[in-house]
Amino acid sequence: MDIKLAESSAPVAGFGSFEDASRSLLTYLQQKVGLDLWMVTRTVDPYWTILEVAGSKFGIQAGAVLSWSDSICSRMIAGLGPNIVPCLEDVRQYMEAAVALTHGLGAYVGVPITYSDGSLFGTLCGISTQKMDEAILQYRDEIHLMARLLSTVLAFELERDCLERSIDAFEDDLRSKRRNGALGVGDFFGALRREGERGRRLFTPVLVGVIDLVLEPGKTPSSDYDVVTHKLSFSIRTNRLARGTIGKLSQGEYGFFVCELFGNSAIQYLAMLENMLGDLGVKATVRSEQMPAGSDLPRYFEEFLGRGI
Known part of the structure; x- marks a missing residue:
């Protein structure tokens, strides 16, 4: 039996990234389903970051950082309404969203x-100023399938990022051995720059912090600094919640940052850090901040340092 080939037998390339997949699916949805604006978003409460868009209405562009609580998506995730609403007036909870x-x-x-x-x-979402025909409900399964596809591509991209961080961490470990486990200032800010470039793709949430050890020069032997530095660095670089990066900024002052850490996980991480410092038997102050979505990591850390305690 002869098999007729399609007019074009050129191979179809796969998606090279989450960004690539998002743009392609959003364009397809706008053309096929309609609605004024389609978006792929990331949620790190209280931030709702628009990663990609298809459509120019409303003035919402990729990279915009909005309030999660103001969105309809936050109410959808909370179970206050369905995934597809042809007439928003039918769902009061959605109509009341800012x-x-x-x-x-x-x-x-x-x-x-x-x-x-x-x-x-x-979320993968779409909005329109006009009511839609009930026929839009026929796309429910297709839209859910696309969201699952994006979730799958996302998993591979996050795994790739994790592998890249592991390679960076291995190289950082080699550099830090000369300083009892902590990076020097130059290497630490180099690590900040690398992560800042990597994090722009998905607006990676980052916890940044500074640890100030209360050790008295002249009264505290230099060997004690070395022991504390080594144990502190090891704890941050191997923490079971998230692997961080630490650098020695000055005598007794250490900067650190941890990627993909926010909410309750960040609270747990900081509690473990405080407990570890207590176990070392030294006094210390720890200050930290969750970097706002869309910020430039190296610049934000410098501003964080400048704000002081």
């Missing part, structure tokens, strides 16, 4: 994008 009131929305579509463990990463 974004709906601000833009006079008439229709909404939204489904979650998840991490590999099922927890929320963000």
Whole structure:
């Protein structure tokens, strides 16, 4: 039996990144389903970051950082309404969302994008000022399938980022051996720059901090600094919650940052850090901040240092 080949037998390339997949699917959805604006978003409460868009209405562009609580998506995730709403007036909880009131929305579509463990990463969503025909409901399964595809591509991209960080950490370990486990100032800011470039793709949440050890020069032997530095560095670089990067900024002062750490996990991390310092038997002050979404990591850390305690 002869098999007729399609007119074009050129191979179809796969998606090279989460960004590539997002743009392609958003363009497809806008062309096929309609709605004024389609978005792929990331949620790190209280931030709702727009990663990619298709459509120019509302003035919302990729890279915009909005309030998660103002979105309809936050209410959808909370179970206050369905994934597809042809007429927004039918769902009071959605109509009361700040974004709906601000833009006079008439229709909404939204489904979650998840991490590999099922927890929320963000949403695939669409909005329109006009009400939509009930026929839009026929795309429910297709839109859910696209969200699952994005979740799968996301998992591979995050795994790649994790591998890159592991390689960076190995190289940092080699550099830090000369300083009892902590990077020097130059290497530490180099690590900040690398992570800042990597994190721009997915607006990676980062916890930054400074540890000031209360050790008295002249009364505290220099060997004690070395012991504390080594144990502190080892704890941050191998913490079971998240592997961080630490640098010695000056005698008794250490900067650190930890990627993909926020919310309750960040609170647990800082509690473990405080407990570890207590176990070392030294007094210390720890100050930290969650870097706002969309910030430039090296610049933000310098500003954080400048703010002091």
